[in-house]
Amino acid sequence: MQAMVLERPGAPLSFKEMPDPLPGPGEVRIRVAACGVCRTDLHVLDGELAEIRYPIIPGHEIVGRIDLAGAGVSGLAPGQRVGVGWLGHSCGICPYCRMGRENLCDRPAFTGCTRNGGFATMAIADAAYVFPLGEADEDAALAPLMCAGLIGWRSLKMAGEGRKLGLYGFGAAAHIVAQVARSEGRSVFAFTAPGDTKAQTFARELGAVWAGDSDRPPPEPLDAAILYAPVGALVPLALKAVRKGGRVVCAGIHMSDIPSFPYALLWGERELVSVANLTRADGMEFLERAPRLGLHTRTRLYPLAEANQALADLKAGAFEGAAVLAP
Numbered sequence: 001m002q003a004m005v006l007e008r009p010g011a012p013l014s015f016k017e018m019p020d021p022l023p024g025p026g027e028v029r030i031r032v033a034a035c036g037v038c039r040t041d042l043h044v045l046d047g048e049l050a051e052i053r054y055p056i057i058p059g060h061e062i063v064g065r066i067d068l069a070g071a072g073v074s075g076l077a078p079g080q081r082v083g084v085g086w087l088g089h090s091c092g093i094c095p096y097c098r099m100g101r102e103n104l105c106d107r108p109a110f111t112g113c114t115r116n117g118g119f120a121t122m123a124i125a126d127a128a129y130v131f132p133l134g135e136a137d138e139d140a141a142l143a144p145l146m147c148a149g150l151i152g153w154r155s156l157k158m159a160g161e162g163r164k165l166g167l168y169g170f171g172a173a174a175h176i177v178a179q180v181a182r183s184e185g186r187s188v189f190a191f192t193a194p195g196d197t198k199a200q201t202f203a204r205e206l207g208a209v210w211a212g213d214s215d216r217p218p219p220e221p222l223d224a225a226i227l228y229a230p231v232g233a234l235v236p237l238a239l240k241a242v243r244k245g246g247r248v249v250c251a252g253i254h255m256s257d258i259p260s261f262p263y264a265l266l267w268g269e270r271e272l273v274s275v276a277n278l279t280r281a282d283g284m285e286f287l288e289r290a291p292r293l294g295l296h297t298r299t300r301l302y303p304l305a306e307a308n309q310a311l312a313d314l315k316a317g318a319f320e321g322a323a324v325l326a327p
């Protein structure tokens with residue numbers, strides 16, 4: 001197979017020809033048709049996550065077809081289209097797994113971080129963590145759903161029932177969550193990097209009732225806000241933007257330090273929480289709903305060998321929506 005491999009933190013990915021991997025017991029081999037590029041991949045590249053194992057093939061928004069199943073796999077057939085996301089495995093026996101919070105598992109595996117991911121023509125996945133995708137929609141359009149969509153869905157649930165929802169950072173996740181929130185009758189307020197009028201226009205096109213600079217207050221108090229941008233300085237701003245009893249959800253896996261802020265911003269029973277990873281139940285719930293939501297994912301396609309360019313463009317904010325690698 002061909003793969004883009006990260007040898008050490010900070011290095012560019014290198015294109016490699018490797019032997020085709022074989023699935024072990026309980027695993028499947030997938031021929032990758034598309035793999036989304038996520039902000040978390042930038043954190044993997046920069047070595048900002050403690051868990052990473054090198055060398056690693058990044059990529060945790062995999063869409064493809066099963067071509068080989070290991071011993072003991074049932075319910076999945078060769079040729080079937082499936083998706084693989086960030087949660088590659090959980091132990092099933094730690095206290096978190098036992099209380100139904102496998103997203104917090106003490107001994108997890110993360111796709112494209114602790115086990116090889118989808119920046120390749122083939123990927124191995126634990127069959128129990130694979131999502132059947134059906135045949136509707138194109139591979140590339142589905143790929144961003146596997147993380148931006150799934151984590152986005154979990155973060156939206158975490159934000160609660162509030163009608164006025166702020167989204168900080170209008171990239172791959174927010175552009176999907178904005179559409180889901182709108183379908184639920186919520187009003188979306190989109191906050192972008194100051195002066196990023198292209199992203200603000202994009203947010204309005206996707207139904208945001210307001211879009212503006214993240215250092216400015218919204219036109220009215222919000223019920224909840226979700227932070228997708230990895231910028232700690234946004235936390236006090238988001239707390240300032242929500243009403244009493246409002247909630248601020250930090251949805252990224254990594255964030256710069258949060259500056260100190262006056263207690264008055266948290267006072268009034270405002271809540272500040274983080275979202276970590278996802279459970280398979282979140283994934284099933286979202287993927288079951290997604291076809292009925294009429295989601296339009298905006299994607300920019302790159303050949304597999306141009307993964308470094310895709311990552312650079314993501315870092316630079318050079319496109320709206322999501323980057324997708326197609327081998």
Ligand SMILES: [Zn+2]
Binds near residue numbers: 091102
């Ligand atoms: Zn566990």
Ligand SMILES: [Zn+2]
Binds near residue numbers: 147
């Ligand atoms: Zn991701």
